[in-house]
Amino acid sequence: MHGAAALLIDFGSTYTKLRAIDLDRRIVLASGQGPSTVATDISVGMRVALEDLGRRLGRLPQFRYRLGSSSAAGGLRMVTVGLVRELTAEAARRAALGAGAKLVGTYAYRLTAADMASILALRPDILLLAGGTDGGNSEVILHNARMLGSSALDCPIVYAGNRAAWDSAKDLLAGKMAVCAENVMPEFNVLNIEPARAAIREIFLERIVHAKGIDRARDECDAVLMPTPAAVMDGARLLADGHGSTPGLGELVVIDPGGATTDVHSVASGQPRVPGVVQRGLPEPRVKRTVEGDLGMRHNAAAIGEMAGIPALAADARLPEGTVSRLIGELARDVDRLPRDAEERALDRALGRAALRCAMKRHCGSVETVYTALGPATAQTGKDLSGVEVVVGTGGVIAHSRAPLELLETVVAVPTEPESLRPRDPRFLVDREYLLYACGLLAQAEPEAALELALKYLKAPTEVLTDDIVANG
Amino acid sequence: MPATTPRTIVTGVIGSDTHIVGNRILSMALEKAGYKVVALGALTPAPEFVKAAVETNADAILVSSLYGQGELDCRGFRELCIEAGLDAILLYVGGNLIVGKHPWDVVERIFLDMGFDRAAAPGMRVETVLEWLAQDFAARERAPRRQAG
Numbered sequence: 001m002h003g004a005a006a007l008l009i010d011f012g013s014t015y016t017k018l019r020a021i022d023l024d025r026r027i028v029l030a031s032g033q034g035p036s037t038v039a040t041d042i043s044v045g046m047r048v049a050l051e052d053l054g055r056r057l058g059r060l061p062q063f064r065y066r067l068g069s070s071s072a073a074g075g076l077r078m079v080t081v082g083l084v085r086e087l088t089a090e091a092a093r094r095a096a097l098g099a100g101a102k103l104v105g106t107y108a109y110r111l112t113a114a115d116m117a118s119i120l121a122l123r124p125d126i127l128l129l130a131g132g133t134d135g136g137n138s139e140v141i142l143h144n145a146r147m148l149g150s151s152a153l154d155c156p157i158v159y160a161g162n163r164a165a166w167d168s169a170k171d172l173l174a175g176k177m178a179v180c181a182e183n184v185m186p187e188f189n190v191l192n193i194e195p196a197r198a199a200i201r202e203i204f205l206e207r208i209v210h211a212k213g214i215d216r217a218r219d220e221c222d223a224v225l226m227p228t229p230a231a232v233m234d235g236a237r238l239l240a241d242g243h244g245s246t247p248g249l250g251e252l253v254v255i256d257p258g259g260a261t262t263d264v265h266s267v268a269s270g271q272p273r274v275p276g277v278v279q280r281g282l283p284e285p286r287v288k289r290t291v292e293g294d295l296g297m298r299h300n301a302a303a304i305g306e307m308a309g310i311p312a313l314a315a316d317a318r319l320p321e322g323t324v325s326r327l328i329g330e331l332a333r334d335v336d337r338l339p340r341d342a343e344e345r346a347l348d349r350a351l352g353r354a355a356l357r358c359a360m361k362r363h364c365g366s367v368e369t370v371y372t373a374l375g376p377a378t379a380q381t382g383k384d385l386s387g388v389e390v391v392v393g394t395g396g397v398i399a400h401s402r403a404p405l406e407l408l409e410t411v412v413a414v415p416t417e418p419e420s421l422r423p424r425d426p427r428f429l430v431d432r433e434y435l436l437y438a439c440g441l442l443a444q445a446e447p448e449a450a451l452e453l454a455l456k457y458l459k460a461p462t463e464v465l466t467d468d469i470v471a472n473g
Numbered sequence: 474m475p476a477t478t479p480r481t482i483v484t485g486v487i488g489s490d491t492h493i494v495g496n497r498i499l500s501m502a503l504e505k506a507g508y509k510v511v512a513l514g515a516l517t518p519a520p521e522f523v524k525a526a527v528e529t530n531a532d533a534i535l536v537s538s539l540y541g542q543g544e545l546d547c548r549g550f551r552e553l554c555i556e557a558g559l560d561a562i563l564l565y566v567g568g569n570l571i572v573g574k575h576p577w578d579v580v581e582r583i584f585l586d587m588g589f590d591r592a593a594a595p596g597m598r599v600e601t602v603l604e605w606l607a608q609d610f611a612a613r614e615r616a617p618r619r620q621a622g
């Protein structure tokens with residue numbers, strides 16, 4: 001007989017994926033899957049997934065928790081607005097990404113009529129409005145509040161700008177659903193994104209889940225807590241920091257190549273590791289998520305081809321260039337396609353390697369030498385992740401790969417690019433069971449169990465899977 | 474004599490200049506006098522002064538240059554401010570502005586022509602700087618310049 005069980009649900013863009021967990025034994029009982037039927041009624045696909053799960057289990061247990069995350073219906077689409085591009089606009093961007101959003105537009109300075117038209121066309125689920133330090137510039141954020149307030153925009157607005165301007169902004173936003181969170185940059189160059197993130201998550205939970213029709217699955221799911229990328233991020237944070245008496249793995253990076261984007265999460269301070277190196281730019285959040293919108297294995301296969309170059313991809317895949325070009329064209333038209341033969345597997349491997357290499361490079365910081373009158377000095381932008389000891393690969397591309405190490409090994413630092421602060425000598429772990437999101441969700445209820453589960457199921461990428469397991473992955 | 478909400482002043486050492494001591498003394502003195510100081514420190518590129526001033530709605534920017542490259546580093550500073558909508562911001566520069574021996578009025582002229590409101594001769598005492606600020610802010614209150622729209 002099973003002990004207490006939990007059901008963790010990912011309402012994905014294409015599939016609704018289930019993981020049933022035995023909380024006492026800390027094991028995965030089974031996985032189930034159905035279509036994400038959000039366009040009609042999400043609960044239809046959810047029931048298909050539950051039936052699938054029931055078949056594998058024999059009988060569905062009584063679940064103590066049924067928690068969901070969602071990237072269905074386009075994910076949490078957000079627009080951010082700030083003042084200076086590198087300052088409050090960047091802080092707002094980071095807050096939205098940290099909340100697990102899909103950023104569909106970022107704006108800085110005064111919104112123009114054309115900007116307003118494009119924001120309306122983007123149809124965001126939430127708009128994050130920042131600008132000015134507390135007591136600093138209020139003119140621009142008030143201008144932007146006026147533009148938003150007098151527009152037809154009907155999504156919730158999170159105000160996380162100059163606190164001194166909120167009272168006036170609130171009046172300008174009358175008629176809109178607007179909430180005030182602490183400023184994303186209360187003082188010059190001080191990053192404070194947690195309160196805005198929390199406000200975004202709350203709105204997601206209370207309104208967006210309903211607006212997108214995901215709460216129609218409420219008979220089968222107690223709560224859809226957060227966007228799926230946020231669940232992966234929470235899982236990463238738990239895995240790094242540990243819980244209670246169970247230590248975590250320490251600083252780590254999670255990389256998640258998908259069909260449309262590649263996500264990278266780091267849980268690490270990223271401070272300069274070499275004495276005398278000066279950090280430039282906005283301070284870096286310890287838990288940081290970046291999304292590479294041009295590095296998707298399917299929707300953006302062509303973009304990867306352009307970025308890496310067809311000849312390089314062809315060489316890596318050991319395929320003729322003509323074949324690579326043809327296959328890339330096919331993939332972009334058939335985004336749900338899994339590799340069907342040796343050629344397609346070879347191309348997928350090459351695309352994955354290129355996407356991972358590039359996404360990690362963009363996530364990590366870099367150093368440059370600045371020449372002062374006294375001699376050269378070193379300035380760092382972004383996070384120094386060279387000392388990070390663990391890199392976790394998650395997502396279908398890595399989980400389905402026969403040789404995930406061949407994908408993951410591309411993320412490490414290379415001698416020819418000494419300026420890039422990528423992990424030098426990490427050990428790799430693979431999320432074969434696609435559990436990290438589930439651990440992030442379960443962490444809300446039973447962090448200890450969630451952590452032990454993650455520690456148990458993340459595996460070294462050494463074993464090469466047989467076709468059979470890959471097909472059922 | 475800052476009013477109820479303190480005036481905000483951005484300070485920093487421009488360009489590749491690492492001489493931080495005088496700038497730090499100046500920043501501390503300003504803070505003690507009741508100003509809100511946004512201290513950017515050494516090695517600060519010109520655009521960073523301007524971006525900081527925009528977000529914090531600063532009333533003045535005090536640029537230090539000690540290592541002799543001030544004329545090069547400060548070229549176009551006022552234009553950068555105007556570009557960012559800070560047309561009326563008070564701009565001071567000081568330190569050791571130019572290499573070699575030049576009469577001070579010649580050096581001062583160069584920087585005033587660049588659009589700085591005041592240029593400080595080498596070794597300028599902080600008390601004088603505080604007096605300048607008090608005078609200039611008072612003058613602005615009497616005849617406020619139009620703020621960029």
Ligand code: B12
Pocket residue numbers: 372373374489490491492493494495496498499535536537538539540541542565566567568569570571572573592593594595596597598599602
């Ligand atoms: C200490 C020092 C250094 C230290 C700096 C340590 C540090 N991190 O701060 C070190 C050894 C690193 C150094 C290096 C160099 N230095 Co040096 N240094 C000095 C020295 C001896 C003292 C500077 C100081 O701290 N003064 C004390 C403070 C309190 O005074 P202050 O900076 O002038 O600031 C006051 C006022 O000027 C005013 N003020 C300052 N900023 C502003 C701004 C505004 C808006 C206003 C209104 C007022 C104001 O308020 C302050 C308080 O009263 C001076 C000589 C001197 N006696 O001034 C040379 C001096 C500044 N250095 C000089 C040079 C040439 C260099 C080097 C290029 C040498 C080299 N070839 O390597 C390098 C440059 C390094 C670099 N990239 O910046 C020259 C500059 C020549 C010029 N401008 O024509 C000087 C003048 C020496 C000289 N006579 O040749 N230096």
